[in-house]
Amino acid sequence: MAKAPRPGTVKTRLHPLLGPQRCAKLQAELIRHTMAVTTAHTPSAYLAYAPNDTMAAISTAVPAGVRLLRQCGEDLGQRLAAAVTDAFTDGAGPLLIIGTDAPTLTADHLSAAFTALEHHDVTLGPALDGGYYLIGLRAPHTSLFALAPDVWSTDRVLAATRALADGEGLSTGMLRPLRDLDTPEDAAALLTDPALPTPMAALLQPKAEAMTQVSIIVPVLNEESTIHSAVSRLCRDFPDCELIVVDGGSTDATAELAALHATVIGSERGRAKQMNEGARHASGGILWFIHADTAIEPEALGQIRSVLADPAVVAGGLTLRFDRRTPALNYLAWTSNARARRLHHIFGDQAMFIRRTAFDELGGFPDLAIMEDLEMSRRLHRRGPLRLLPATSTASSRRLTAHGTWRMIAFMQYLKLLYFAGADPEAIRARYTAGPRLFPKRNPAT
Template structure:
């Protein structure tokens, strides 16, 4: 267990007795060591994820006990605000009456319990379909596209995203005055609105995303074929917590090959891809590190620095195709110099607002 889960997780022996005695002992131990809320989960319910755990701890803010009901009449989760050994006495463990009996006991001892959504655990061979379904869901990808007056770009980008068959496409519009939102809706995307600001818009999309993996794409960035499968597959590798695709410009321009080479060298060697390369990360981890900071610039860089503290960031060989308009409009050397100034300001600790003034 230590080798599998890592030495940083504390492991405590359950001791002797039935399930109730072992649960009671576990809760008592953790409260005795300073915990103010404790949640215990079963190891046979693949549907328990970070969102379920977060809901459980949130419920304990207002209720003395929380249960996660299992379809078979038991429970996959129980949480308490204080040690309550009576809750585990006189329960017919291993039967379909476990939850019902526990609710009656809880009502008599500590008060009304909060209930989480029903989930199915894996008890017999026939239940393995539940595990397989959870495995499939762990590969689902939600694509989040922030937009602001991108009527000329969004349709082509969405067509390429749809070809990769994501679970959903979330276009988060920051107040476009053109037809961006209508075009996105006509293309089949879910259109959300948000105050302007790329970081704020992407966080808005992530908050409602249903996929296990988040793929953030700029409106002028075309993803590679099978981008969703590539992203989900990369995140299944040991130690990989996030990634992006290689960088290429859609339009040919003088100096374009140099821009591509420098971008990909930085991305691979420094493990710092930028937002216009299609960043992907598991939703749970994205939420755990706080999402994108609400900065006007370099929100992608700051997020990646947080993620690199957790694990490895990879750059895949397939390339996105990003519009060269930024370089064409600003000029190659001027755009490059301005970007380097912003990076130097970031390294020097300038505020996000001061960095934005350097653009």
């Protein structure tokens, strides 16, 4: 039973330790190891894969002769029952059903399981977390998988399965327990186990370079006119960074254009939701959030890595400027940079970067309709210093100039005052979307 090694969907409890990309590599290695153990012991092997659209990817990762089955069913119990039925219908039996979460599984465990089935109806390989890494059946006793949905993935799975077997009068043999690999605690324990295969030990070892790897996350929505130049520029200037574009449901060609240069993932609409989803898929120890209509000075990457070499620093941003130079825009940039230095309020157009550990400890950006960057910088500052770097982030002035720069400056200060006064962020967002009406333009005819 194997889940395809797609980043962001496998070994999610290990994401804080390894990141989604390394978790996917770990899952691929677990599949390879399990299949190698299985095919060395028996010529008849099946791999039940999920999701359904991953057959092509899975088939390249398994040895020749392994028969592929699609996992079918709503929960794990239904999928196990369907796979067992398919295998027995195909003429298999006795049958061992194995997960891919036990990295210290060996052929000796399989031999012991088949031996136990010579004397018992069922054999179970207990996992230390209360589940099982293996179940052996002499006949298709699919009723053993009819556990309540809230029992699966708990420490009650093994006991509940034994109770079902006892209730049906089936004799059960028990194997030696093994540790599954699901959590950072499992990883730490397995690293001390000499039976852990070397490739998996290498993947589980903390790597200093992972802490300095930078993942660029770009939230987008209907940015067809800017996305191609934005992502191609980021690829050119920061070729060793992971680039993730998070589309919030664009109705134009944004996602298709971004996919030419970056990994594109979908998300619910909302900048906070999109940035958090991007972080969930990112593998870097440094998360860098950049708007699609912002140009970043190439020197910024080296400055980010340099400032984060100080373990006390948790986050920061770049010096803001605008793509047009007017007295009003110059004033706004100057006050924004002064605010970032003195009040530690960093907004999205300053290309906020965050140490991954701090991001995870805070649970990501707060799920606010607006001001999520302001609130995130306030929370980060409580954990450690934030730094404003000399490298520039050149933001688009399109919205500011469309409504009148001075009017927009006053309007944004008004919205911030509403936020600090405790107004509902959803109401503030609606007010922002409606535009600045605090100081309506005079009608020349009056």
